[in-house]
Amino acid sequence: MKLKQSRLGMKLAEFLELPLDTVIDLPKMIISGNQQLVIENHRGVIEYESSVIRVGTKLGELKITGAGLTLVSVYKEELTVTGKIERVEMVDWR
Numbered sequence: 001m002k003l004k005q006s007r008l009g010m011k012l013a014e015f016l017e018l019p020l021d022t023v024i025d026l027p028k029m030i031i032s033g034n035q036q037l038v039i040e041n042h043r044g045v046i047e048y049e050s051s052v053i054r055v056g057t058k059l060g061e062l063k064i065t066g067a068g069l070t071l072v073s074v075y076k077e078e079l080t081v082t083g084k085i086e087r088v089e090m091v092d093w094r
Contacts, residue, residue, distance in 0.1 A: 026058065027042060027057040028041060029088065031085070034086070035083070037064060037081045037082075037085055039080075040077055040078045041077060042056065045071065046061065050067070050083070051065060051069065052064065052069070053081055054091075055079065059090075059093045061091040061092055061093075063088070063089040064087070064088050064089075065085075065086055066086040067084040068083040069081055069082070069084075069085070070083055
């Protein structure tokens with residue numbers, strides 16, 4: 001059922017020329033160099049250390065690794081990570 005809703009949402013977004021992240025709640029990442037990462041449509045912080053931050057999303061988990069990582073802000077739909085970002089991985093994505 002969810003797969004059908006997702007496909008319908010994708011077709012609707014395409015037809016109406018709307019961004020997919022808005023229509024079907026996909027995670028959206030905005031990376032500024034290797035210093036800042038903004039994640040929208042997240043489902044919460046799973047792990048938080050200065051070298052690794054794991055964030056849940058609708059599709060799976062984002063794993064951010066680096067040095068001096070800090071969660072600058074955490075809101076219901078958006079969070080911001082700063083520090084030296086070395087890698088962003090999508091783990092167990094559906």
